Amino acid sequence: MGVAGCGKSSLGALVAQSEGAVLIEGDSFHSEASRHKMSQGIALTDADRQGWLATLGEQLAAHAGRGVVLTCSALRRAYRERLRQALPGLRFAYLDIARDDALARVQARAATHFFSSSLVDSQFATLEVPTGEPGVLRLDAMAPLAQLQQEIHAWLSQPLTH
Ligand SMILES: Nc1ncnc2c1ncn2[C@@H]1O[C@H](COP(=O)(O)OP(=O)(O)O)[C@@H](O)[C@H]1O
Numbered sequence: 125m126g127v128a129g130c131g132k133s134s135l136g137a138l139v140a141q142s143e144g145a146v147l148i149e150g151d152s153f154h155s156e157a158s159r160h161k162m163s164q165g166i167a168l169t170d171a172d173r174q175g176w177l178a179t180l181g182e183q184l185a186a187h188a189g190r191g192v193v194l195t196c197s198a199l200r201r202a203y204r205e206r207l208r209q210a211l212p213g214l215r216f217a218y219l220d221i222a223r224d225d226a227l228a229r230v231q232a233r234a235a236t237h238f239f240s241s242s243l244v245d246s247q248f249a250t251l252e253v254p255t256g257e258p259g260v261l262r263l264d265a266m267a268p269l270a271q272l273q274q275e276i277h278a279w280l281s282q283p284l285t286h
């Protein structure tokens with residue numbers, strides 16, 4: 125989880141591959157209308173995200189009982205609670221990134237990605253940092269991907285603590 129550009133898709137793919145888990149790419153489940161909004165620099169609202177979160181919850185539940193990795197911004201605590209309800213015991217790896225670093229990454233990929241770089245500030249405005257929530261690992265989003273994958277692997281081998 126984390127704002128656009130923090131590395132969810134890159135790290136999620138690596139973790140799913142290395143853990144032998146199913147990968148659910150959250151961006152693939154946005155409606156066409158939501159993708160269009162974001163490409164036009166219009167931030168999603170709570171209402172825009174409701175159906176998306178419901179679908180992601182269904183996807184998680186469908187894979188319960190085996191390894192599954194979801195890449196999802198999950199910016200607000202209420203969004204994370206919905207996902208936890210769909211899959212009890214769900215853990216969140218939070219990719220912590222500074223605004224300027226996220227902006228630089230999103231601008232660098234702008235030619236090939238639907239997400240408008242003008243929305244980075246709204247991502248930070250919406251973000252509710254998951255400090256103190258159960259089953260959360262904070263990661264430095266600027267660390268090398270291989271290091272982050274290893275941190276997640278070590279974390280997954282420990283029991284979930286509350
Ligand atoms: N740990 C990292 N180190 C260096 N570059 C990264 C790292 N994580 C992501 N990137 C790069 O940053 C950009 C955004 O990453 P991406 O995985 O698409 O983020 P998100 O899915 O959170 O929007 C991509 O160009 C990606 O290659």
Ligand SMILES: O=C(O)[C@H](O)[C@@H](O)[C@H](O)[C@H](O)COP(=O)(O)O
Nearest residue numbers: 127128129132133151168197239
């Ligand atoms: O809730 C949201 O506002 C969106 O989910 C938003 O976070 C976006 O979908 C991605 O972050 C952009 O795509 P990337 O995840 O590839 O940056």
